[in-house]
Amino acid sequence: MAYLMIAFAATMWGIIGFFVKGLSVAGFSAMEIVTIRVVTAACLLVMVGFAFFRPQLRINGKDFPLFIGTGLLSIVFFNWCYFTAIEKMNIPVAAALLYTSPAFVITFSVLFLKEKLNHRKVLAVIGTICGSAMVAEVSLTQGSSFPAASILIGLGAGLGYALYSIFGKIVLKSYHPFTLTLYTFVTAAIFLVPFFIGKTETLNILNQPTVWFYALGLGVVPTVLAYFAYSWGLEKVESSQAAIIATVEPVAATILGLMVYNEQISLVQFFGILLILGSVIFVNLPQRHRNANQNNHKNSAPV
Numbered sequence: 001m002a003y004l005m006i007a008f009a010a011t012m013w014g015i016i017g018f019f020v021k022g023l024s025v026a027g028f029s030a031m032e033i034v035t036i037r038v039v040t041a042a043c044l045l046v047m048v049g050f051a052f053f054r055p056q057l058r059i060n061g062k063d064f065p066l067f068i069g070t071g072l073l074s075i076v077f078f079n080w081c082y083f084t085a086i087e088k089m090n091i092p093v094a095a096a097l098l099y100t101s102p103a104f105v106i107t108f109s110v111l112f113l114k115e116k117l118n119h120r121k122v123l124a125v126i127g128t129i130c131g132s133a134m135v136a137e138v139s140l141t142q143g144s145s146f147p148a149a150s151i152l153i154g155l156g157a158g159l160g161y162a163l164y165s166i167f168g169k170i171v172l173k174s175y176h177p178f179t180l181t182l183y184t185f186v187t188a189a190i191f192l193v194p195f196f197i198g199k200t201e202t203l204n205i206l207n208q209p210t211v212w213f214y215a216l217g218l219g220v221v222p223t224v225l226a227y228f229a230y231s232w233g234l235e236k237v238e239s240s241q242a243a244i245i246a247t248v249e250p251v252a253a254t255i256l257g258l259m260v261y262n263e264q265i266s267l268v269q270f271f272g273i274l275l276i277l278g279s280v281i282f283v284n285l286p287q288r289h290r291n292a293n294q295n296n297h298k299n300s301a302p303v
Helices: 002-014 016-026 030-052 061-088 091-098 101-112 119-135 148-171 177-196 200-205 209-234 239-259 267-297
Strands: none
Touching: 002 016, 002 209, 002 239, 016 030, 016 209, 016 239, 030 061, 030 177, 030 209, 061 091, 061 148, 061 177, 091 119, 091 148, 101 119, 101 148, 101 239, 119 239, 119 267, 148 177, 148 209, 148 239, 177 209, 209 239, 239 267
């Protein structure tokens, strides 16, 4: 179930383009869309928290820096780097650099979380990075035409994306997944709201009914549901495995493009999807085998 929840979260992240395109057409900039996403999610999470998760609302003040890690260093930093990379380069290259995140997660997990490194994880990381590049149809010639600063910003998106798994894993040792999700977005919202207030034209756009549909959809589907599902799964599996499983996101994004926007898929993209899915299955085989062996030697018990 933990693996399925992470895959579900990645799928929800993959369809984020539907809501982002709607808000972009309405007239919002990239960072304004990020602010709408974060603030909407924070408001919804606070209401849900007071209704169903009151015990989980309490945190120790000394742990607040961890939520700065997930909220600012991950959510805000990742989005800024990702959208800046798209502006300075283009979507295929930016997306490929974003999915270097499993390499960052595995490196940090080995250094700081003392997780074990094995050949399956290394091969799975290589497979997911190559698969993501194939889905984005990145060529060596295209990639080499960009300045080093742009490449570094793109890699920063992968780093920020990875930091949620690292800080999140530490937070989940002491807190419920809902607590992690709530304070991540509350922290990010507190930081971003000042940049949104005072823009009269932007606030006027919010009066449109369709904008509310896309704003609420963005806050609920690829944000609250996705991050809560990912946090729940992250509590039960290693950070490195969770990060690799989450790379099914570009697969979901590709399917969205095919079915909703009538985009075409090339042979290279098709093999990229197969490579990503194969890597996800490959990295999970050891855990599944261990569980099977344990079940053969132990009596079943309720989970």
